[in-house]
Amino acid sequence: xxxxxxxxxxxxxxAAGEVVERPxxxxxxxxxxxLDAGAHSISISVLEAGRRLMEVVDDGCGIPxxxxxxxxxxxxxxxxxQVSDLYSISTLGFRGEALASIGSVSRLxxxxxxxxxxxxxxxxxxxxxxxxxxxxxxxxxxxxxxQDLFYNVPARLKFLKTDTTERRAVDTLVTRYALAxxxxxxxxxxxxxxxxxxxGDGDQRAILAALYGVEVSRQMLEVLAExxxxxxxxxxxxxxxxxxxRREITFFINxxxxxxxxxxxxxxxxxxxxxxVARYPMAALFLEIDPAEVDVNVHPAKAEVRFRxxxxxxxxxxxxxxxxxxxxxxxxxxxTQGLWGSSAPQGGVPEQFDPAxxxxxxxxxxxxxxxxxxxxxxxxxxxxxxxxxxxxGAEVPLLRLVGQIGSTYLVAEGPDGLYLIDQHAAHExxxxxxxxxxxxxxxxxxxxxxxxxSVQLPPAQASLIQDQLPxxxxxxxxxxxxxxxxxxVRAMPVLFAHADPVAALRALVEDFEEDERPLxxxxxxRLAGRVCKRLAVKAGQVLSPEEQRSLLxxxxxxxSPRTCPHGRPTMIHLPVDVLERQFGRKGAR
Amino acid sequence: xxxxxxxxxxxxxxxxxxIEAMKVTVLQETLAHGLSIVSRAVSxxxxxxxxxxVLVATDEGRLRLSATxxxxxxxxxxxxxxxxxxxxxxxxxxFVDLVxxxxxxxxxxxxxxxxxxxxxxxxxxxxxxxxxxSQEFPPMPVPExxxxxxxxxxxxxxxxxxVAFAASTDEARPVLMGVLMNVEGDKLTMAAADGFRLSxxxxxxxxxxxxxxxxxxxxxxxxxxARITAEGGEMISMVxxxxxxxxxxxxxxAELVSQLIDGVFPDYQxxxxxxxxxxxxxxxxSLLKACKxxxxxxxxxxxxxxxxxxxxxxxxxxxxxxxxxxxxTGSNETIVSATIDGVGLLIAFNVRFLREVLxxxxxxxxxxETSAANSPGVIRPVGxxxxxxxxMPMHLG
Numbered sequence: 001x002x003x004x005x006x007x008x009x010x011x012x013x014x015a016a017g018e019v020v021e022r023p024x025x026x027x028x029x030x031x032x033x034x035l036d037a038g039a040h041s042i043s044i045s046v047l048e049a050g051r052r053l054m055e056v057v058d059d060g061c062g063i064p065x066x067x068x069x070x071x072x073x074x075x076x077x078x079x080x081x082q083v084s085d086l087y088s089i090s091t092l093g094f095r096g097e098a099l100a101s102i103g104s105v106s107r108l109x110x111x112x113x114x115x116x117x118x119x120x121x122x123x124x125x126x127x128x129x130x131x132x133x134x135x136x137x138x139x140x141x142x143x144x145x146x147q148d149l150f151y152n153v154p155a156r157l158k159f160l161k162t163d164t165t166e167r168r169a170v171d172t173l174v175t176r177y178a179l180a181x182x183x184x185x186x187x188x189x190x191x192x193x194x195x196x197x198x199x200g201d202g203d204q205r206a207i208l209a210a211l212y213g214v215e216v217s218r219q220m221l222e223v224l225a226e227x228x229x230x231x232x233x234x235x236x237x238x239x240x241x242x243x244x245x246r247r248e249i250t251f252f253i254n255x256x257x258x259x260x261x262x263x264x265x266x267x268x269x270x271x272x273x274x275x276x277v278a279r280y281p282m283a284a285l286f287l288e289i290d291p292a293e294v295d296v297n298v299h300p301a302k303a304e305v306r307f308r309x310x311x312x313x314x315x316x317x318x319x320x321x322x323x324x325x326x327x328x329x330x331x332x333x334x335x336t337q338g339l340w341g342s343s344a345p346q347g348g349v350p351e352q353f354d355p356a357x358x359x360x361x362x363x364x365x366x367x368x369x370x371x372x373x374x375x376x377x378x379x380x381x382x383x384x385x386x387x388x389x390x391x392x393g394a395e396v397p398l399l400r401l402v403g404q405i406g407s408t409y410l411v412a413e414g415p416d417g418l419y420l421i422d423q424h425a426a427h428e429x430x431x432x433x434x435x436x437x438x439x440x441x442x443x444x445x446x447x448x449x450x451x452x453x454s455v456q457l458p459p460a461q462a463s464l465i466q467d468q469l470p471x472x473x474x475x476x477x478x479x480x481x482x483x484x485x486x487x488x489v490r491a492m493p494v495l496f497a498h499a500d501p502v503a504a505l506r507a508l509v510e511d512f513e514e515d516e517r518p519l520x521x522x523x524x525x526r527l528a529g530r531v532c533k534r535l536a537v538k539a540g541q542v543l544s545p546e547e548q549r550s551l552l553x554x555x556x557x558x559x560s561p562r563t564c565p566h567g568r569p570t571m572i573h574l575p576v577d578v579l580e581r582q583f584g585r586k587g588a589r
Numbered sequence: 590x591x592x593x594x595x596x597x598x599x600x601x602x603x604x605x606x607x608i609e610a611m612k613v614t615v616l617q618e619t620l621a622h623g624l625s626i627v628s629r630a631v632s633x634x635x636x637x638x639x640x641x642x643v644l645v646a647t648d649e650g651r652l653r654l655s656a657t658x659x660x661x662x663x664x665x666x667x668x669x670x671x672x673x674x675x676x677x678x679x680x681x682x683x684f685v686d687l688v689x690x691x692x693x694x695x696x697x698x699x700x701x702x703x704x705x706x707x708x709x710x711x712x713x714x715x716x717x718x719x720x721x722x723s724q725e726f727p728p729m730p731v732p733e734x735x736x737x738x739x740x741x742x743x744x745x746x747x748x749x750x751x752v753a754f755a756a757s758t759d760e761a762r763p764v765l766m767g768v769l770m771n772v773e774g775d776k777l778t779m780a781a782a783d784g785f786r787l788s789x790x791x792x793x794x795x796x797x798x799x800x801x802x803x804x805x806x807x808x809x810x811x812x813x814x815a816r817i818t819a820e821g822g823e824m825i826s827m828v829x830x831x832x833x834x835x836x837x838x839x840x841x842x843a844e845l846v847s848q849l850i851d852g853v854f855p856d857y858q859x860x861x862x863x864x865x866x867x868x869x870x871x872x873x874x875s876l877l878k879a880c881k882x883x884x885x886x887x888x889x890x891x892x893x894x895x896x897x898x899x900x901x902x903x904x905x906x907x908x909x910x911x912x913x914x915x916x917x918t919g920s921n922e923t924i925v926s927a928t929i930d931g932v933g934l935l936i937a938f939n940v941r942f943l944r945e946v947l948x949x950x951x952x953x954x955x956x957x958e959t960s961a962a963n964s965p966g967v968i969r970p971v972g973x974x975x976x977x978x979x980x981m982p983m984h985l986g
Contacts, residue, residue: 435917445891447785447939448963448981450860476984491984494891494939500761501784 012104012128013153019101022160023050023149024169029098030144031177034058036091037142041185046170049163051149059141062114065121068133072099072125092256104128106149112142127152164467171460175211179284180252182207195459208235213456216241225320232320234285239274241282244510248282253294259303266314270321396561401549408539410548418574425564427536430554432565444493446476452488453501459485461509468512611675611700613652617691617711623654623667624685626817626843631681632658639678639725646676646723655729661810662729662846675700676723679707683718730846732837737826738798742818745825748779749815751790751949751976756808757783767805767850772798780857781808786942787857787979802829805854806836810847814838861979862965865958867931869898869909870971873955877947879911879923884940886921887913893983894940900933913940936962937983946978
């Protein structure tokens with residue numbers, strides 16, 4: 001095998017892999033180019049989640065006819081001149097790679113006209129090979145059309161996710177940029193109707209409404225903080241609105257969407273003790289910082305950044321968010337949406353207030369203080385010599401029953417020592433698995449509502465639901481589309497019958513986003529609750545030796561016998577060598 | 590306070606200037622009865638200690654007992670021999686439990702105002718209870734009963750029972766936790782719904798109301814009202830003091846004040862189906878019994894019971910087959926004979942909802958009107974058109 005230099009086509013395809021990995025990354029590069037060109041209006045069209053066509057049209061400064069060919073060459077850019085510029089980058093792009101990379105993995109057409117030129121120019125590129133520049137008539141600005149992405153890189157094509165997922169990525173990306181650039185008019189269409197349209201009048205809340213829905217956007221808290229060289233603007237969710245994932249936490253640094261775990265952590269820290277475990281806030285925060293203080297040239301996709309003074313940024317973000325949170329009373333509002341969708345007019349602050357009757361309100365506010373003093377105790381140290389067996393899924397060895405102590409615990413001997421088993425927890429686990437197996441693969445009964453309820457969902461979630469309507473029906477939700485982003489819930493699963501239908505639907509959508517088995521957690525929680533309250537033997541109940549033996553046998557047959565459905569251990573293991581040490585037989589201290 | 594409620598009650602009376610000591614004698618039976626009426630309005634766990642207490646005060650020759658949780662207040666007057674005027678608030682649980690065990694004879698209550706301790710003496714028993722100054726008790730509004738109108742107690746009790754159970758218990762939808770009450774002339778309409786069912790009852794008042802009114806009254810307050818009113822031909826006076834968001838009900842010796850629920854009750858008229866494809870007439874008791882049986886098996890799962898309505902053929906009479914099954918406990922099936930006018934249908938209902946409405950239907954026969962497996966069913970008593978209940982079907986997926 002001889003060593004040889006790769007042909008430019010192969011080299012550029014390899015390089016393209018770093019920048020262009022999915023349709024959303026193409027859109028991102030083209031969007032950033034359009035924004036760098038000073039566009040006031042950007043229109044994006046996508047067909048078949050971008051596999052077939054992506055088109056970005058802007059009204060920016062355009063590319064002069066004579067430079068069009070150069071624009072598509074690798075490492076060709078108008079945004080950077082000398083090395084020192086690299087350390088103070090104020091444009092979104094600078095590497096001069098995007099167009100070349102996209103061109104090498106698709107059929108790319110670019111049409112552009114500068115405002116001072118009478119005619120536009122068109123250039124077509126196919127798999128990295130440019131055609132000739134034609135003179136055409138065109139409006140001022142630039143149009144980039146990307147067709148048949150990855151048609152020459154089948155391996156990439158295979159790694160694309162489903163259309164729904166890819167479309168969601170595009171939706172998410174465009175709405176984020178729309179939010180970051182409220183003065184630019186964005187229009188995103190996938191097929192016929194535009195799925196996002198912003199006015200470009202600078203009203204961020206209106207865009208927030210498109211992103212999260214009107215109700216949520218109204219409640220989002222505004223963050224505004226400034227410190228020498230640093231400025232943080234944006235919106236964060238009040239403590240009453242949370243998500244089960246960190247996906248809705250968005251950071252922009254100098255107008256560039258970045259994914260930075262330390263910033264996300266800083267925000268989460270601001271919510272410390274205010275949110276339940278495994279719940280995360282939503283946020284769209286825009287950090288402005290001296291370009292020299294941040295290095296965005298970490299990766300060609302530019303999603304990662306490095307700060308010169310990481311700690312300072314971290315604490316700045318955390319303080320700003322915390323301050324915004326505390327400035328608003330953190331009391332979760334009670335949903336007042338009437339079942340009939342027509343929300344009842346809210347009285348607002350009552351006019352006649354009498355102190356004597358008012359204190360109940362203050363008291364209830366205090367009661368709902370979200371601090372939970374016990375949250376950090378849960379991880380308190382466990383006994384040094386007693387080891388709770390906490391490997392879920394680990395099997396239980398064959399046990400020989402010794403007996404019951406304190407009418408609460410079973411004592412058993414295994415090949416590797418002594419086992420103490422909590423009879424209540426163990427029985428819970430046994431019953432839970434029995435009930436779960438009965439519920440597998442069963443259709444979920446649903447209850448029709450007296451009158452349908454409208455739910456408004458943000459575009460990303462709306463397109464997700466749109467594709468899942470038949471599956472939703474299987475889970476007991478009868479949902480019909482009712483205008484852009486609006487759905488009517490006609491029936492809901494009995495499991496949720498006592499919850500707010502809107503919240504229930506949102507929970508289900510979140511499950512879909514997580515690609516979990518939808519409703520699984522809800523079903524499990526219900527069963528666990530029932531098992532615990534009504535069916536399982538309690539601590540303090542004397543069990544006959546037969547009952548004890550049968551419980552042990554059933555527990556051995558369980559899939560995850562070592563924890564109860566609530567996650568507490570069912571058994572504690574006292575290994576033989578611990579016993580030996582305690583009795584001073586071996587290795588005594 | 591919940592969102593969507595009216596502002597808290599307003600002070601109307603200030604408990605009169607401090608009177609030196611209170612000294613009254615009352616019959617144990619009377620006191621126990623009075624306490625049982627008011628104690629339901631006590632908040633059992635309140636961060637405001639005085640709300641766990643019952644106000645005991647002398648009031649124009651009688652003894653007044655009051656309790657409130659700031660949303661609902663109940664006052665009751667009992668006969669007593671008053672030697673010295675005064676007032677205090679007594680911890681409700683202690684007082685109720687104590688009075689319940691006292692011998693059935695005269696109980697004398699003596700308040701020491703300096704220590705706020707109430708001496709309760711009956712027979713050989715002698716007790717001192719630590720009390721809270723009555724000044725701290727939230728004053729109860731005193732309504733003007735001029736604009737009140739009268740409702741017959743027995744009727745009203747039945748109306749409440751037929752409607753209030755359908756109200757929601759979900760705090761997230763305050764409007765549905767209430768019962769809509771509409772009065773126009775001598776026509777009274779009450780309606781309640783919880784999102785899955787709707788109960789509507791019409792009635793005629795013995796006297797016309799002075800003006801039309803419409804209010805949403807918490808179902809809980811109405812249930813309490815039904816509880817404290819005795820059976821019989823008594824009258825209830827009802828008044829909605831202007832601009833306060835409250836309703837006051839007064840019966841002979843008791844008064845109940847409740848906050849109204851602020852908001853717009855959904856337009857229930859449009860939910861009531863205007864037509865049906867089949868009308869099934871069944872014996873109320875047989876259907877109720879079948880539903881109770883089915884519920885034993887349905888409750889393990891999702892309360893689903895199937896109703897197979899088989900229209901009468903040429904030879905066999907019509908029938909409804911009610912069935913429920915559970916993975917854990919087994920299955921049950923009951924056939925109730927029925928007169929069916931229209932087509933047969935297989936439909937599923939929440940059997941608990943159905944049982945609850947059948948329990949308040951007074952007529953011997955009941956009609957179930959249905960159209961399709963996914964459209965609402967309507968329950969009406971046969972022979973009277975003053976009650977109807979809409980119940981949404983379920984799907985088995």
